[in-house]
Structure formats: C-alpha cells, structure tokens
Amino acid sequence: MATMTMAKALNAALADAMLDDERVVVFGEDVGQLGGVFRITDGLQARFGDKRCFDTPLAEAGIVGFAVGLAMSGLRPVVEMQFDAFSYPAFEQIASHVAKLRNRTRGALSVPIVIRVPYAGGIGGVEHHCDSSEAYYAHTPGLKVVTPATVEDAYSLLREAIADPDPVVFMEPKKLYFSSAEAELPARTAPFGTAVVRRAGADATLVAYGPAVPVALEAAEAAREEGWDLEVVDVRSIVPFDDATVTASVRRTGRCVVIQEAQGFAGVGAEIAARVQERCFHALHAPVLRVSGLDIPYPAPMLEHTHLPSVDRVLDTVARLQWDDQPDARWVAA
Amino acid sequence: MTTTPQAVRRASPRTRRPATPAVPDPSDGLLPRTEPVRLLDPDGTPLPPRDDYPEPPVEALREMYRRMVVGRRFDIQATALTKQGRLAVYPSSRGQEACQVGAVLALRDTDWVFPTYRESMALTARGIDPVEVLTLLRGDWHCGYDPAQRHTAPQCTPLATQCVHAAGLAYGESYQGRDTVALAFIGDGATSEGDFHEGVNFAAVFKAPVVYFVQNNKYAISVPLSRQTAAPSLAYKGVGYGVPSEQVDGNDPVAVLAVLNRAVEHARSGKGPFLVEAHTYRMEPHTNADDATRYRDAEEVEAWRDRDPVARLETYLRARGVLDDAAVAAIADEAEAYAAELRDRMNAQPTVDPLSLFEHVYAEPTPQLVEQREQVRAELAAARDEEGDA
Numbered sequence: 001m002a003t004m005t006m007a008k009a010l011n012a013a014l015a016d017a018m019l020d021d022e023r024v025v026v027f028g029e030d031v032g033q034l035g036g037v038f039r040i041t042d043g044l045q046a047r048f049g050d051k052r053c054f055d056t057p058l059a060e061a062g063i064v065g066f067a068v069g070l071a072m073s074g075l076r077p078v079v080e081m082q083f084d085a086f087s088y089p090a091f092e093q094i095a096s097h098v099a100k101l102r103n104r105t106r107g108a109l110s111v112p113i114v115i116r117v118p119y120a121g122g123i124g125g126v127e128h129h130c131d132s133s134e135a136y137y138a139h140t141p142g143l144k145v146v147t148p149a150t151v152e153d154a155y156s157l158l159r160e161a162i163a164d165p166d167p168v169v170f171m172e173p174k175k176l177y178f179s180s181a182e183a184e185l186p187a188r189t190a191p192f193g194t195a196v197v198r199r200a201g202a203d204a205t206l207v208a209y210g211p212a213v214p215v216a217l218e219a220a221e222a223a224r225e226e227g228w229d230l231e232v233v234d235v236r237s238i239v240p241f242d243d244a245t246v247t248a249s250v251r252r253t254g255r256c257v258v259i260q261e262a263q264g265f266a267g268v269g270a271e272i273a274a275r276v277q278e279r280c281f282h283a284l285h286a287p288v289l290r291v292s293g294l295d296i297p298y299p300a301p302m303l304e305h306t307h308l309p310s311v312d313r314v315l316d317t318v319a320r321l322q323w324d325d326q327p328d329a330r331w332v333a334a
Numbered sequence: 335m336t337t338t339p340q341a342v343r344r345a346s347p348r349t350r351r352p353a354t355p356a357v358p359d360p361s362d363g364l365l366p367r368t369e370p371v372r373l374l375d376p377d378g379t380p381l382p383p384r385d386d387y388p389e390p391p392v393e394a395l396r397e398m399y400r401r402m403v404v405g406r407r408f409d410i411q412a413t414a415l416t417k418q419g420r421l422a423v424y425p426s427s428r429g430q431e432a433c434q435v436g437a438v439l440a441l442r443d444t445d446w447v448f449p450t451y452r453e454s455m456a457l458t459a460r461g462i463d464p465v466e467v468l469t470l471l472r473g474d475w476h477c478g479y480d481p482a483q484r485h486t487a488p489q490c491t492p493l494a495t496q497c498v499h500a501a502g503l504a505y506g507e508s509y510q511g512r513d514t515v516a517l518a519f520i521g522d523g524a525t526s527e528g529d530f531h532e533g534v535n536f537a538a539v540f541k542a543p544v545v546y547f548v549q550n551n552k553y554a555i556s557v558p559l560s561r562q563t564a565a566p567s568l569a570y571k572g573v574g575y576g577v578p579s580e581q582v583d584g585n586d587p588v589a590v591l592a593v594l595n596r597a598v599e600h601a602r603s604g605k606g607p608f609l610v611e612a613h614t615y616r617m618e619p620h621t622n623a624d625d626a627t628r629y630r631d632a633e634e635v636e637a638w639r640d641r642d643p644v645a646r647l648e649t650y651l652r653a654r655g656v657l658d659d660a661a662v663a664a665i666a667d668e669a670e671a672y673a674a675e676l677r678d679r680m681n682a683q684p685t686v687d688p689l690s691l692f693e694h695v696y697a698e699p700t701p702q703l704v705e706q707r708e709q710v711r712a713e714l715a716a717a718r719d720e721e722g723d724a
Contacts, residue, residue, distance in 0.1 A: 102696070240702065
C-alpha cells in the first residue's frame, strides 16, 4: 500500500493499459510533452513514444472524430477533453457517431473509445472550466458514463473503461485529482454497472457520485451528532446504472436524498430520484429529495460555494425527510 | 564579422540577380489549376493529352461507362421506388455519375470509402447489394451492409463529420503498417461545416492518406454556392492546410478518373491528403421531397443536360472504337435487368423485428434495456393475443 493522489492513479492506469495493450493510444491537447494541464498523462510520451501518446491540433470535434476513425482501424483511443466545457464542440461526434456507430452497423463496427473529461468545480476555476456535463452524455444511448470518487476506483474504472467494448465517457472530478488515499495498484474494484455502499447506515440513504461523494460522507459523519445514521451509496457508474444496490439501500432505510454537483433540473439526480420512487414507493417514509447545484451557469470562483452542495445543505435536506411523519412545510400549499 | 569591400561589391545594385526571387513560394504545388482539369470536351471530343493527368487505360474507361449506365438506371429506379412508397426518401445523384463511379474505380477494394447519403450509386458501383444500400432509406434502422467487410462506412448524414473519421481511419491504417487509402465524399455545402476543416487539417498534420472528394453540385438543398464561400473555388480550401488540391470537370469521366487516380496515388505514396473539387450538377431535386423549381430555373438544368457525363463518355469510347451499338445495347440490357431485380426485391415487404431495436445499443444490453425489451416483448405478445381473439 502506498499513499497516492487520484491524478497519480489515473496516470498509472493509462500507463498500465498502454503496457498491456499496444493498440491503446492516448491523445488530445497538451497531453504529450506537457503531460496534460492536470498532468494525468505525465511521462507517457517519454515512456511510450510520440506515436502512442501525442498532441493534436486544438479541435475537440477533430479529436473525437479522429478517435472514431482510429477505432475503426482497430486501435483503442483514449482522448482527453481538456476541460468539461471545452468538449462541447465534440458533442455532435459523440452523440451522432461515437454513441451510434455500433447500432447503425449492427455491431460490425464498434468504437471502444474512452473520452476523459475533467469535470465539475470547487477549484476556483474561471468560466467554462467547471461545468458538470454528465447529464448530456448519460442522456445519450450508446455511451457508458462513469465517474470515480476514490483513488482506487479511479484506477480500476479507467482500466475497465479502456478494456470495454463500448465507448465510455470517463468523468474525472477535478477537485478530487489531488485528494490522496492509501491504494495498492493494480487495484480492481467493483465493475461497471455497480454502485457501492461507502458507509453503512440505517436511517436514510444519501446517493451521490463523483465530487459529491466526499460531501455525502462528511454530511453522514456530521449527522451522527443530530442522531441520524446515514448510509452513503456511491453511484460510480451512471450508465449502466445499478438500480439494485440503490433500491436495496433505500428499502432498508426508507428515506433517500440524491446529491449531485450539477444543476438540478433534468439532471442525473432527477433520474435517480424518479427511479427510486418508482421502485421503492411502499418502502418510503418521505419523498425522495435532491441536493444539487443551482439552476444557474456555473458561478464565478468567489461565489461558487453558494452553488456547490455543502454539508449544511445536505443536512438541512435530511432534516426535511419527515422524521416526525408530518408533510414537508415547503410543499404545503399556503 | 567585418564586411569586406568584396562583399559590399557583391551586394551592390549592379550585381546581376535572378529574375525570380530565390525564396520559394510556399503554396507551390498546393494551389489548384485556375481552370478545372478537362480531358474531354462536353461533346466527347478528346482534348490534347497532358503530362500531369495521364488518361486512364481504355479498359478502365469502358468499365467506368458500364458502371455509370447501371448506376444511372439504379438511381432512376430508386427515385421511382419513392413514388411507390417503397423508400421513405431518396437523395438522387443523377448527373454525378462520373464522380460516383470514378471515385470507386480509383480505389482498391481494401481502401475505405466514407460516403454521404448521396452516394448510393457509388456504393452499388462498389458492388454492394443495392437492397442493402437502400436499407436505411427504406425505413429500417441500420445501414444495411457490413462496413467492415465492404470497407465502406455507413452513409453519413451529419454533414462533414465523416471527414474526420477518414483522417483517423487512414492514419490508424498507416500506423499499423497497411497502405490503405481513405476517400471521403463531401458536398459543396458541407465544406462550410467545421468538421470538414478539422478533418482536412488533422489529415494534413498526421500525413494521413486521405482523398477529400468534393462534389460541387452547386446547391446545398436550395442554397447556391455563392452563399457557401467567397473562395475562388472550393479546391482553394486545401492550401490553408498545406494540402495539394485540384479542380476537375466533374462531368468529364476521363478527367475525373485521371485526377482521382493521381490523388489516390499521392495519398498512398505517403505524401498525405489530397483535395479534389469536381464541378458537377445535381439534375434532380435534393430528394424526392424537395421542389427544386423554387430555387433554380429550367434553363439552368437544361444547360447541364448538354454536359451529360454518360453521353460524353459513350461518344468518346465509340470514337476510340471500344464501344459499339451491340455493346451499348448489352450494357443497357444489363442495367434494365439490374433495375428490374431491384424493383422486385424492393416490392417484397421487409420483415422488421421491434425487439432487434435493443440489439447493438451496447455490446451487452444494460439492465435497463433488458427491462424495456421485456416490456416491448409483453406488448407484442398482448397485441398478438388480441389479434387472435378478433
């Protein structure tokens, strides 16, 4: 075991995948000599050569479209979108080709591409650098969407993404890049399609993913003082989604709060909340509630704390889970 | 370093200088000719041969003629099938036969084609079953043929996006030691899309063996070329990316094949991409659903009828003595038989399976898709039971 950052684990996952499979190529903006603006590809070009890890022209649609062609030729491209909001020019390539090529060709062509997207905020980034864009991808059939919240998951999920026969949008929470933990590589954690209970509890379930997981864990710890024993489920794999683990937890606890950093309207949290109430209605003691970012463009660094789900906001929401079996005052008509 | 009197003398204005500057023109070899390459007059009379674009072998031209005649008949049949409700929609390429067939003949079977929705004729000319080619336009959900086996990408509807795929495929092939060339079809309107520029640029930077083949048929649905670009010609778009380019008379089959042969050879020899603009004309509306009289007049269409590529090649091959009445009739019969078989096969109602919609979304369906498939399966069973009761 060694202490390492999530950034280091991601870097190791790329290196190990390149070592194991010579079809794996890594490219994007500044990923070569520089090693990426977050250093996730640090040292790969020096180690594997500039044919395996290379810089491209500064054009995101080009990067993803180029990856489609490379995948058609039999390679396994791993591309980096430098920042969440910079990936929007590539959206047509992602939605119309990456996601659909297998389907349109009845499996004759597949595009096992990994699109790495550093996402979300909490790092004091200026505009266009902190979007939570996972819902766009999760809403697109044909894509898998995963997001790690722990160091070992970062390694394992990225290895699995590169080996997966389908295209994977790999969402990397920027604010967790330099969080560290004890980890032993090569780690193999639970596979795609599996949510994990990070903290067992009996009174309510907090469902979170990516950057919201540490917030949920901290809130669960703080809730002990209030007398609430909270369970925390880390979604990890947004698509495919693990209904079984989430609903099993909520059936046990009878209460559920879904936490995401992204703006709330029509987001992944809304989907999870809907699925939980569809499947757990008779086990619920309270409506499923959500804590999310506000429905505003990602705010300036000096104001981002207002936007981001906080421990206090989570606890305030947990308090509204009808512990006294009374209707939520907020929704009672005046 | 001190300046010697001798050096001063050498640099003096009296020193003889070459008439042209010593600095090479960086665009040299990249810019297209100012006039489209042409090897046949519109009436089929051969023009003087040229060294830069040698005429293709006459057997290739005869084969080109055969495929153009069959291709045109296919196109007419497909248009007719839309009127009979057998096809949901059909974008015709009538008038563009030289381009459709020339592109295919310039390539090997192992080369890759990246077609748009207007390339049905090119795909049948490549030997792909016409019923497979028309699968999507018939209203089914998949591209019909096996792209991996045919080295032909699915017909691409999102404009210009295939330009980047061609760059990636071609680079990936050369990366793995294969000498595959990729040819990306694109229309005049789509050269305004960002992905055209990103594709050409990526291909150039990575020296990918790609031929970008612009069929400038003068209209993007209704919008004329003057609304797409202020460039002297679309072929001029290559120079900005360091890509050599050429314009060709797209209704001159001999010139189209000659120019594409050179473009493919350029790409295959490791010199990177090549851009060809073919000046041609879409004789039919954009699709059967379009009304072209709203944006172009009959005289314009008639003028292009005089530049018909099929008649032009026929005249030339007859003059060369490699095509006679009997051969023309035999090819016409072949085209009729091809169309008749297509008509018969398209008249049979295709079987579609709603449950197949869940296949190939992912390599393995997600639990959510399995649930939805079971729901549809139950709905279908209930509907069958109701039919049985009725």
